[in-house]
Amino acid sequence: MNKILNPSRSDWAEILKRPTQTVADIEQTVNQIFDEIKTKGNSAVAKYTDLFDGIKLDSLIVTPGEIEEAKIEISAELKEAIQLAKENIEKFHSAQTTQKVSVETTNGVSCWQEKKPIQKVGLYIPGGTAPLFSSILMLAIPAKLAGCEEIILCTPPNKEGKVNSAILYAAELCGVTRIFKIGGIQAIGAMTFGTEDVPQVYKIFGPGNQFVTVAKQLATKYQVAIDMPAGPSELLIFADESAKAAYVASDLLSQAEHGTDSQVILVSTSEKLLDEVSEEIEVQINELPRKDIAQKAIENSRLILVDSDNEALELINEYGPEHFIVCAENESFFVEGIANAGSVFIGNYAPESAGDYASGTNHTLPTNGYAKQYSGVNLDSFLKTITFQKISEDGIRKIGPSIELLAEAEGLQAHKNAVSLRLKDLE
Numbered sequence: 001m002n003k004i005l006n007p008s009r010s011d012w013a014e015i016l017k018r019p020t021q022t023v024a025d026i027e028q029t030v031n032q033i034f035d036e037i038k039t040k041g042n043s044a045v046a047k048y049t050d051l052f053d054g055i056k057l058d059s060l061i062v063t064p065g066e067i068e069e070a071k072i073e074i075s076a077e078l079k080e081a082i083q084l085a086k087e088n089i090e091k092f093h094s095a096q097t098t099q100k101v102s103v104e105t106t107n108g109v110s111c112w113q114e115k116k117p118i119q120k121v122g123l124y125i126p127g128g129t130a131p132l133f134s135s136i137l138m139l140a141i142p143a144k145l146a147g148c149e150e151i152i153l154c155t156p157p158n159k160e161g162k163v164n165s166a167i168l169y170a171a172e173l174c175g176v177t178r179i180f181k182i183g184g185i186q187a188i189g190a191m192t193f194g195t196e197d198v199p200q201v202y203k204i205f206g207p208g209n210q211f212v213t214v215a216k217q218l219a220t221k222y223q224v225a226i227d228m229p230a231g232p233s234e235l236l237i238f239a240d241e242s243a244k245a246a247y248v249a250s251d252l253l254s255q256a257e258h259g260t261d262s263q264v265i266l267v268s269t270s271e272k273l274l275d276e277v278s279e280e281i282e283v284q285i286n287e288l289p290r291k292d293i294a295q296k297a298i299e300n301s302r303l304i305l306v307d308s309d310n311e312a313l314e315l316i317n318e319y320g321p322e323h324f325i326v327c328a329e330n331e332s333f334f335v336e337g338i339a340n341a342g343s344v345f346i347g348n349y350a351p352e353s354a355g356d357y358a359s360g361t362n363h364t365l366p367t368n369g370y371a372k373q374y375s376g377v378n379l380d381s382f383l384k385t386i387t388f389q390k391i392s393e394d395g396i397r398k399i400g401p402s403i404e405l406l407a408e409a410e411g412l413q414a415h416k417n418a419v420s421l422r423l424k425d426l427e
Contacts, residue, residue, distance in 0.1 A: 001252075001266070001281065003274060003303040016319045018234070018368055019261055019300040026214040033185045034192070034218065041195035048186040055161045060197050062163055062179035070168035082170055085137055085358040092360030093142045096379040108395025115383040117147035118225075120199060122191035123176070124206030124216075127156040127183060130258065130290075131164035132207065138362045138377065139205045140174035146382035151176045152201055154191060156183020184208075188215035192224045203227070205377060207364060210261065227381055228366045228374040232261040235352055236321035238312055238334055239277075241270045243327035244348055248273075249280035251325055251352050256297035257290040264301045265319070267312050274303045313337045320371040323352045340372045396422055 007015055036044035042060060050056050102112035123139045126132050136153065143151050153176045155167055163181055171179055180198055182190055194200030203225040204216055213231035220226060235255035239248050252264040268274050281298065288294055306312045309330055316324065320340035327348050328334060338344060342365030343355050356363045364377035375381075391399075400419045407415035 001264075001278060001298055001301045001303045003278070003305070005271070005305045006307060007304065012315060012318055015302060015304065016265075016315075018232075018263055023214050023217065026211055027218065030185050030211070030215045030218050034189045034215075037186065037189035037195065038193045041193075042197055045182055045186045045190050045195060045198075048184070049157070049182060052184050052186070053156050054159055055157055057157065057161050057181060060180050060182055060195075062168065062181060066163070067168050067172050067179075070163075070165035071172070073165040074169045078166065079169070081358075082133075082137070082166075082173065085134070086141065086173065088358055088360035089137050089141045089362075090145070093145055093362070093379045097145075106395060106398050108392035108397075109399060110390045110395075111387065112389075113385050113387045115380070115385050117149070118203050118382055118384060119148065120150040120152070120201040120203075121148050121382060122152045122154065122201035122204045124187055124191075124204060124208055124212060125153060125155040125167060126206075126208055126212075127158065127164060127167070131155075131167050133164065133166040133170045134357050135207060135364065136167060136170040136174055136176070138364050140171065140176050142362070142377065142379045143205075143382045144175040146379055148382055150178075150199060150201070152191060152199055153179045154182040154187035154198070155179070156187070157181040185211050185215045188212060188219055192219040192222050200224075203382075205364065205381070206230075207233075209259065227364060227377050229368060229370050230364060231367045232263070233258040233323075234263045234265075234321055234367055235323040235325065236265045236267065236316060236319055237325040237327070238267045238316060239270075239273055239325075239327040240268060240329060241273055242329045242348075243273065245273060245276035245280050246284075247348055247351070248277045248325075248327065249284050252277070252298075252301070253281060253284055253288065253294055254351070254353055255323065256294040256301065257288060258293075258297070260293055260296035261300070262297040264297065265304065265321070266302070267304045267306060267315060269306060269308060269312065271305050274305060278303060309333055316341075320366075320369045322365045322367045322371060323355070325350070325352060342366050342371045342376045393426055397426060 004015055100114050104110050121143050125135050140151055153171050155163055190198040191201045191204055205227040207230045210231050213229055216226045233255050237248055255262055255264050285291055285294055317340045322342040324341040325345040326334040331346055343361055345352055355361045362377045366374035400423045403419045404416045
């Protein structure tokens, strides 16, 4: 990792830069694939599945038989672990349910809001070298709790044309209604436009690489909402000498192994700790099966020494990390002061892996600095709020004259007339 000592504020933007391509670099490819899917449907999806995943499929649909096979292949121990995670995620997301808000703003004027489920949602689950079946728990569970009628899942097939058994098992367990063997840009395109097999959805969720992220962003041009711009994974840790260097190193590596474009950053007021963590990384990385991936990600990463906790917090809020771990004697200063982060992990015994799998919080989080504007996925992500109003004769008498004046002041005569006619009838 690159060690940076006491950087000046003018250099923060450069040292905190993410190793990502711009939308312009990828947009042309996405638009080309989208155009083909719009006009050719399944055949275009099959073409790009062959091109990108190296497999010609007879069908894009996962059959009930494949799901039953997956149930048999999953070990009892893994089923128990998935069940524990499912229960904790359900507990945390169920607690996010809110009641109807109702108020009489004026006598005879009742206003209220209710939350309704998004009827059709699409989930994208990466496959490849790391089939993220845990993301199904994070997305399908709140979708089911919210009451979404149709929960579509797209995930890439392997070279044999199969989907990872744990993905299929988790999907069936969590209430996914239909599963398709489609990955990457073509999956986002299929859910955006619909094909002969894949239903068009109203909102798309799920993590992915930079191509998937740009595809999701471009999908919003076609009246499809997305959870957030969620690209390559990232982690920032603040640690002082109260932290255990081995733990810090393991957390940094846990994110670095996600992908070569992941980024991890350690900020500290202790150069001694930075050196200890750097040494631990060199030891631990050699034991990882995904060493080559982690090594490339580490090259994009930073060890940053700052003078004070105040400076550290300012830098962290400027970065806006997807995941933020704080291991410090003064932990309350950072917990209370953090303004921009997707999810926060506190203390030596709260590894980021806990949030990835089983603590109960959601791991679908904003990356690339979007934690400054976006929340991570939660129950409300699968709901929309509708407002209602019911106005009595007495109510329109009370607010009607003000509406007339306001509408007239804006030059909207029809708006005024809509009230005036009613008031005249009530005279």
